[in-house]
Amino acid sequence: MSAAGVALMLGGAGILLAAGPAMAAEVSYRTECIPPSISGLPPVQGTTKVQITAPAEAKVGDEVDVVWKTVEAASKNPDILDLDKDTVKPTGVIKLGGAASGTLAMEGPRQNPPIPKNSPMVLPDMKGKLKLDKAGEITLTPDKYTINVSKPMSTDTKCSPKETVAVGATIKVTAGGGSSSGGTTTSGGTTTSGGTTTSGGTTSGGGTTASGGTTSGGTTTSGGTTSSTGGTTASGGSTAGGSSSGGGGGQTDFPGKEVAVSFACQAPGPASITSKVTINAKKNGGSYDLTVKTAKGVMNSPAALPKGALKPSMAVKIGGADSGTVTVTGAANPEPLEAGKPVDLTDMTGTYKPGASGKATLSPGKLTISVTLGGSPIVIPCEVKGSVQASLTLDTEKQAGGAVGGGSSTTTSGGGGLAETGAEDGGALRALALVAGTVILLGGAVFTFTPWARLRR
Template sequence: MSAAGVALMLGGAGILLAASPAQAAEVSYRTECIPPPISGLPAVQGTTKVQITAPAEAKVGDEVEVVWKTVEAASKNPDVLDLEKDTVKPTGTVTVGGAGSGELKMEGPRQNPPIPKNSPMVLPDMKGKLKLEKAGEITLTPGAYNINVSKPISTDTKCSPKETVPVAARIKVTEGSGNSGGTTTSGGTTTSGGTTTNGGTTSAGTTGGATTSGGTASGGTTAGGGGQSDFPGKEVAVTFACKSPGPAGISSKVTINAKKNGGSYDLVVKTAKGVMNSPAALPAGALKPSMAVVVGGADKGTVPVTGPANKDPLEQGKPVDLADMTGTYKPGAGGKSTLSPGTLTIDVTLGGQKISIPCTVKGTAQASLELDTTAQPGGAAGGDSSSGGSPGGGSAGTDGGLAQTGAENDGALRALALVAGTVILLGGAVFTFTPWRRLRGTR
């Protein structure tokens, strides 16, 4: 068979080669898709049909492009929400076998036509680049994939195979310089400007630019005698892992300051500027932060601190400055007690309905402040401070506990946002079949 064309194109870290089309078979496999936790919906069983294309032949040293085309997704867009143009972004993994091994990360652009309710999901092609390092036959098999929908609020639906998936494409790799003999696949896909081998994540990652280290384990400022009343804390770096529909993670510098007030301490907790991006266009008063400050050392427990809601409207995707959070710490034990950042909770309220997004500390947060405390009646020793438990109802611990606002909170998961007079399910772009009439009856 004569070559359809040969072209050398620089791409990423290597040279991509073009020649006769590869024969890539379409494969189907049973799939389970997990809707975002906020939806409160059950898992969906469906069938995914995928076509993987790659060069039929290449040489050791070549970097080739692999394309994943989703012929049929596991389910239709449910009868809940029309998806706008360019709001859907897929990512996935292709298993590399035979003469190679490992997983190739695949990523598609946020690019789709408008997808009406109760119609097939239309996903853009995903791409990834594979460096060939060994002669032999390489096999490519599609696997798990993730669907991110950016509006009305960012949500992820995670889909994984429930059976052994057939090989979808093969590459014959021979020894050589890699400057000739390779071929690209057909199908009208573009080979320039593709994604890199490390793929990408499906949602906005860490924001704020803070580092993940700093400070000592004891940390903070030690309260001395001499009638001191103000105790400034030390700025410590903290990384939070958030549940959907919040950001995947938040990194921020956090400072806990205290002012003595009788036998108690008035706390002020500050975070970095632009600590997160707004999950949606929100009116004034819609977003409110709180935190469960962890008490350690001689004393034990958590102290809830709460900040006021945003004064000005927030634009979707734009950085958000969280207001200072305040609360009162009443010591329950005497000695040196530490105060460390704990679970950060972001409450979003729309139309009288509230969604709570818990962000738990990854690892162990360092102490921002150390105080010489004197036990007070009803203080924090052995449990939560007398001013109340953690904002999310979590328990104390070195990681700040976990606010009970995730999958266990059925009310929050099924909360509806009233936007422009229309009831829409946040995270409605999941792949599922649902008795939505029951939910609509709550309007």
């Protein structure tokens, strides 16, 4: 072979080497993962192992491909349920250093093999494009990332480093293909050396959840409630708890007064809910048809929920001359709910049959939110915090088979809705995080979209 031919071969080999990928060393770092708020799980500590691949050398003006390979996720898929094929999607951020600053947004496809219970998480590679605008050495360091699971609803687990992370790859950028603009830009909208960064790669798929519930403030309930403090009773007296019935008189509709109630909820619900509640009654023979209204926007949706997934119920407390509870239930949400957006609970209805004669008071009691997504419902109990005023007082006449009637025990009449659940009826809430059916998440126990169906023993 001629000397010219050998020189050409060597020159070509040199070009290939220059354009080849940088040696990708494996980087390990301690990671804290935050499961969705709806899961009720604490932050989880784990270790992430990553390889960053990028060209070893390039020129100013080039746009190069960068690949993030997750060698080992922070935890296994827990021994709860199998994850379906193509339900997991990662996004992440790479920090730029040296001749560049800012971040590079990384994104992977929703592509994974079926992941059995108690087996390693398998995440697809994430990719990003980096535009080189300045000569020098640019370092690429893996940073925070988000794991999104799409079924049965979209939820996120967000993971971030808990120690200084080593550089994953270095690109040597030489002058040549264009003028130096003083910075490095990325296709994900990540920043130049001027310092303005974007959050391009850490978009979440809708898993953000409400941690404290939205207070209703002075918002009135839908349909409008009529306050009747000291409403006139047919028996000739005024009551502090709202309107009263006249026993066998001609009045049939008894509007209650709006009262403020604070609820403390168990996971996976919000920590608390504050709402105005109104109990209205309509006489029906010897019984009363109850309608319970809450204020608009009593809580934020923990995730994107389809139409018909969320249903409220309440145990209305009976006091005064009578005692017991009446379960009232509402219809499921008539429209799909967006993650993080306020939720209006539907009006709840039930029937109160008096168990004693005299003045009976009706007050808001335990609120239960049930979410059903094709399996057993996820039940979120919310207990009343502190004292609460009666919304309605009725002059009642004892009916056969009615409420307790002055006794100390509690019975449920009418309504036929959701059974009460929670610690008091043996429904111990278990770690859960996402839906009746699929969940995963990252961290020592994460990759824990634990099914809500495991709420009860």
